[in-house]
Amino acid sequence: MSIEITDSEIGTPVLDATGLEIGIVSLVENGTAMLDPNPTIADEIRSVFGLARPKSDHIPLTGDLVDSTDDGVIRLSVPNRSL
Numbered sequence: 001m002s003i004e005i006t007d008s009e010i011g012t013p014v015l016d017a018t019g020l021e022i023g024i025v026s027l028v029e030n031g032t033a034m035l036d037p038n039p040t041i042a043d044e045i046r047s048v049f050g051l052a053r054p055k056s057d058h059i060p061l062t063g064d065l066v067d068s069t070d071d072g073v074i075r076l077s078v079p080n081r082s083l
Contacts, residue, residue: 005074010026010050015073016077016080020080034061051061
Protein backbone atom coordinates (compact mmCIF):
# COMPACT_ATOMS: atom_id res chain seq x y z
CA MET A 1 0.00 0.00 0.00
CA SER A 2 1.28 3.45 -0.88
CA ILE A 3 0.74 6.35 1.52
CA GLU A 4 0.36 9.85 0.12
CA ILE A 5 3.00 12.25 1.39
CA THR A 6 2.01 15.91 1.52
CA ASP A 7 3.54 19.24 2.52
CA SER A 8 2.05 18.77 6.00
CA GLU A 9 4.83 16.21 6.67
CA ILE A 10 7.62 18.79 6.23
CA GLY A 11 9.75 18.87 9.37
CA THR A 12 8.43 15.49 10.54
CA PRO A 13 10.94 13.03 12.03
CA VAL A 14 11.44 9.84 10.00
CA LEU A 15 11.96 6.45 11.67
CA ASP A 16 13.18 3.36 9.84
CA ALA A 17 11.57 -0.07 10.26
CA THR A 18 13.68 -0.72 13.38
CA GLY A 19 12.44 2.48 15.09
CA LEU A 20 15.71 4.39 14.63
CA GLU A 21 15.27 8.09 13.82
CA ILE A 22 17.11 8.65 10.55
CA GLY A 23 16.30 12.29 9.74
CA ILE A 24 13.47 14.67 8.90
CA VAL A 25 11.35 15.41 5.86
CA SER A 26 12.89 18.61 4.50
CA LEU A 27 10.52 19.14 1.57
CA VAL A 28 8.00 17.35 -0.62
CA GLU A 29 8.20 17.46 -4.42
CA ASN A 30 5.50 15.82 -6.57
CA GLY A 31 4.44 13.45 -3.77
CA THR A 32 8.00 12.41 -2.93
CA ALA A 33 9.39 13.40 0.45
CA MET A 34 13.04 14.36 0.63
CA LEU A 35 14.70 12.90 3.73
CA ASP A 36 17.45 15.03 5.26
CA PRO A 37 19.59 12.47 7.12
CA ASN A 38 21.71 15.08 8.93
CA PRO A 39 19.49 18.08 9.66
CA THR A 40 20.92 21.05 11.50
CA ILE A 41 18.66 23.41 13.44
CA ALA A 42 18.97 25.82 10.49
CA ASP A 43 17.80 23.04 8.10
CA GLU A 44 14.80 22.35 10.32
CA ILE A 45 13.85 26.02 10.42
CA ARG A 46 14.20 26.34 6.61
CA SER A 47 11.95 23.29 6.22
CA VAL A 48 9.24 24.73 8.44
CA PHE A 49 9.22 27.97 6.45
CA GLY A 50 9.28 26.21 3.09
CA LEU A 51 12.77 27.41 2.24
CA ALA A 52 14.51 24.02 2.07
CA ARG A 53 16.21 22.90 -1.11
CA PRO A 54 17.29 19.35 -1.88
CA LYS A 55 20.96 18.65 -1.19
CA SER A 56 23.13 15.87 -2.52
CA ASP A 57 22.75 13.86 0.70
CA HIS A 58 18.93 13.98 0.68
CA ILE A 59 17.16 10.67 0.06
CA PRO A 60 13.85 10.51 -1.85
CA LEU A 61 11.09 8.68 0.04
CA THR A 62 8.17 7.60 -2.09
CA GLY A 63 4.87 6.59 -0.54
CA ASP A 64 5.55 2.89 -1.06
CA LEU A 65 8.42 3.06 1.48
CA VAL A 66 6.16 4.58 4.16
CA ASP A 67 4.46 2.25 6.63
CA SER A 68 2.56 4.93 8.57
CA THR A 69 2.33 8.66 9.27
CA ASP A 70 0.94 8.94 12.76
CA ASP A 71 1.93 10.19 16.22
CA GLY A 72 3.93 13.02 14.65
CA VAL A 73 6.44 10.72 12.93
CA ILE A 74 6.78 8.91 9.63
CA ARG A 75 7.58 5.22 9.98
CA LEU A 76 9.22 3.48 7.04
CA SER A 77 8.64 -0.15 6.05
CA VAL A 78 12.38 -0.67 5.42
CA PRO A 79 15.50 -0.44 7.61
CA ASN A 80 17.87 2.47 7.08
CA ARG A 81 20.45 0.30 5.33
CA SER A 82 17.89 -0.45 2.56
CA LEU A 83 17.56 3.19 1.49
